[in-house]
Amino acid sequence: MRKGSDIIDKVVVTYDAGKKIERIQDLIFDQNHNQILGFLVEEKGLFRDAKVIPLQEVRAIGLDAIVVNSQESVVEAHLVPTIKEILHQNIVLRGTRILTTEGLDLGGLVDLFFDEHSGLVEGYEVSGGVFADAYSGRSFVPAPETLKIGSDVAFVPPETAQMMAEQVGGIRGAVNATEDKFQDSAETANRRLQAAVQTVNQHLQEARQNASEQLQSATDATSSKLQDLNRDATASLTNNLIDPGEQKIYVIGKHVEQDVRTPDGNVLLLQGQEVTLVDAEAAERLGILDELYRATGGSLTANISRNLQAAIQSTGNQIGSATHSSVANLRHSVDGVAAHVALLQAKGRRVLETVRANDGLIIAASGQIVTESVLARTQAYGKEVELLNAAGLHLASTAHSSANDTWLETKVQLRDGANIAQENLSSFWQTLKKQSEKLQGRSARAIKKQRIEQALGRPVTRVILDPEDKVILNVGELITHRAVRQAEESGILNILLSSVYTKEPEISDKELRASEHGMAALAHQGNGRSQLESKSILVN
Numbered sequence: 001m002r003k004g005s006d007i008i009d010k011v012v013v014t015y016d017a018g019k020k021i022e023r024i025q026d027l028i029f030d031q032n033h034n035q036i037l038g039f040l041v042e043e044k045g046l047f048r049d050a051k052v053i054p055l056q057e058v059r060a061i062g063l064d065a066i067v068v069n070s071q072e073s074v075v076e077a078h079l080v081p082t083i084k085e086i087l088h089q090n091i092v093l094r095g096t097r098i099l100t101t102e103g104l105d106l107g108g109l110v111d112l113f114f115d116e117h118s119g120l121v122e123g124y125e126v127s128g129g130v131f132a133d134a135y136s137g138r139s140f141v142p143a144p145e146t147l148k149i150g151s152d153v154a155f156v157p158p159e160t161a162q163m164m165a166e167q168v169g170g171i172r173g174a175v176n177a178t179e180d181k182f183q184d185s186a187e188t189a190n191r192r193l194q195a196a197v198q199t200v201n202q203h204l205q206e207a208r209q210n211a212s213e214q215l216q217s218a219t220d221a222t223s224s225k226l227q228d229l230n231r232d233a234t235a236s237l238t239n240n241l242i243d244p245g246e247q248k249i250y251v252i253g254k255h256v257e258q259d260v261r262t263p264d265g266n267v268l269l270l271q272g273q274e275v276t277l278v279d280a281e282a283a284e285r286l287g288i289l290d291e292l293y294r295a296t297g298g299s300l301t302a303n304i305s306r307n308l309q310a311a312i313q314s315t316g317n318q319i320g321s322a323t324h325s326s327v328a329n330l331r332h333s334v335d336g337v338a339a340h341v342a343l344l345q346a347k348g349r350r351v352l353e354t355v356r357a358n359d360g361l362i363i364a365a366s367g368q369i370v371t372e373s374v375l376a377r378t379q380a381y382g383k384e385v386e387l388l389n390a391a392g393l394h395l396a397s398t399a400h401s402s403a404n405d406t407w408l409e410t411k412v413q414l415r416d417g418a419n420i421a422q423e424n425l426s427s428f429w430q431t432l433k434k435q436s437e438k439l440q441g442r443s444a445r446a447i448k449k450q451r452i453e454q455a456l457g458r459p460v461t462r463v464i465l466d467p468e469d470k471v472i473l474n475v476g477e478l479i480t481h482r483a484v485r486q487a488e489e490s491g492i493l494n495i496l497l498s499s500v501y502t503k504e505p506e507i508s509d510k511e512l513r514a515s516e517h518g519m520a521a522l523a524h525q526g527n528g529r530s531q532l533e534s535k536s537i538l539v540n
Contacts, residue, residue, distance in 0.1 A: 001122055002113070002115075002361060004111050004114065005111050007066070008026065010023065010024045010061075011023055013064070013067050017070070018508050025041060030082065031146065031149040033047065035114075035118075036079075036120075037054065037055055037086065037467050038053050038056075038057075039058075039084060040043065041051055041074060044087070049078050051076050052075060052087075053075075054073075054083070057069055060114045062326050063358075063360040067364075096153065097109075098156055100158045101155055104157070104158070106139075106160065108128050109125070110125050110127045111125040112125070113125070113140075113365050114523075120143075123143050124143065126141050127508065140365050140366060140368045141156070141160060142368075170515075207248075234464055244290075247289050247298060248284060252276065252277055252280055254275050256271060257297060260288070263288065264286065268292075280292065330376065331494070345388075346375070346391045348369065348370060349393070350370070351370065352366065353363045358381070364378070364387060368390060374387075454500070455496070455500045456479055457478055458478065458501055459476045460477060461475065461499065461500070463475055464495065465492075466486065467490055472492075473496070
């Protein structure tokens with residue numbers, strides 16, 4: 001809602017070019033439909049038509065300027081027939097006297113209040129008449145459908161005078177308020193206070209019940225999120241520890257140790273099958289790349305010292321954010337319920353002073369009755385406190401104490417809910433740590449076994465000494481099971497496995513034949529034919 005006098009002399013700025021083009025000189029008011037049709041920016045001259053801005057060309061009405069679409073938004077009045085007719089009538093609204101149909105002078109129109117989007121007039125500001133400014137203050141008159149505005153006089157129903165007499169403002173408001181304080185007996189004041197406290201307690205009880213339901217809903221939602229995180233812990237841990245790109249490179253060319261199935265149960269790769277690039281991309285597409293990585297012997301301990309802390313921190317942030325968000329949303333909901341309860345007390349009351357938004361828009365005019373539309377504007381612009389103050393709503397200390405007690409109970413419920421969420425979080429972390437330690441130990445044993453298997457039968461590149469400086473293996477000697485056992489018992493297994501000669505030697509055909517037969521060789525079993533076939537194969 002905007003006040004007419006606030007619009008006069010505002011600068012007009014175009015949205016497309018950001019250019020100042022005009023200033024508002026007057027409002028174009030259609031008294032038959034009780035509506036603002038546009039704004040006058042240049043009056044009619046001897047050889048020129050008046051220039052106007054139709055309301056539909058206005059993009060925004062701000063605190064300092066009016067924004068229109070473009071320079072073309074300013075048009076000559078004759079191009080808009082409805083505006084042309086109103087300018088031709090030359091009706092001046094300001095100063096028009098308001099009379100009841102019974103002939104009582106209520107004063108003169110000094111201003112109006114209209115909706116900036118539709119242009120509909122919501123009310124008028126009246127001064128003088130039987131209600132003088134110095135005594136009663138300016139009065140707000142709603143715009144009834146029965147209002148009839150003529151050239152010199154506007155007529156309203158007789159009940160409008162009674163409504164204006166009830167408005168409180170200026171000196172009369174102060175005098176009436178003082179007289180009321182002295183005339184009201186202690187018994188009457190106490191009865192009113194009890195009624196107010198009972199009403200507030202009833203609304204606060206409803207707010208507390210709603211808060212409990214919202215708390216339970218928030219707690220259930222948090223528990224559900226924790227369960228989802230627990231179910232996905234294994235996949236999430238794998239992806240956090242080993243980058244998916246590294247997993248993809250690792251699996252290509254490897255053989256799977258077990259069947260790998262898609263989420264719908266179909267077999268992607270059978271046990272022993274070699275993984276190709278196409279298979280790796282398919283697994284990534286299906287979201288099972290981590291399963292394929294583990295199926296090919298991928299180690300979760302690779303880069304674990306670098307990534308484990310990051311994984312734990314990331315998951316912790318997610319859970320902490322979920323818990324904090326749930327509690328914050330609940331607190332916001334409780335505050336919203338309390339504000340709504342307070343605003344309900346203001347409905348039907350008259351405001352004693354104008355309430356404005358930050359951009360100058362009028363939320364409620366002085367003397368206006370608080371309606372649903374006023375409450376909607378108040379909540380949209382966050383001016384609940386200002387409206388309550390303007391309506392003279394100040395709760396007694398008893399009601400305030402009751403509200404504090406209710407809020408304390410709500411805070412206890414919030415604290416209990418937060419404790420439950422914290423216990424669930426601690427339990428989840430214990431489970432996650434145990435799973436991580438178990439996976440880490442299992443992977444470490446697998447890596448140790450794999451390194452021993454790769455080292456057996458290969459020569460060492462340096463002398464391997466035990467703690468007493470006894471030689472376990474000399475340079476060039478082959479690593480045996482016995483050497484592995486002695487190195488492990490002496491605590492130097494890592495030194496032994498780090499000294500393996502890994503280059504593949506060049507061996508001639510003759511050198512392929514050992515000087516003696518192995519226990520499992522065919523020749524050792526006395527099968528000469530097999531030995532001959534073996535020789536012929538080597539020669540060929």
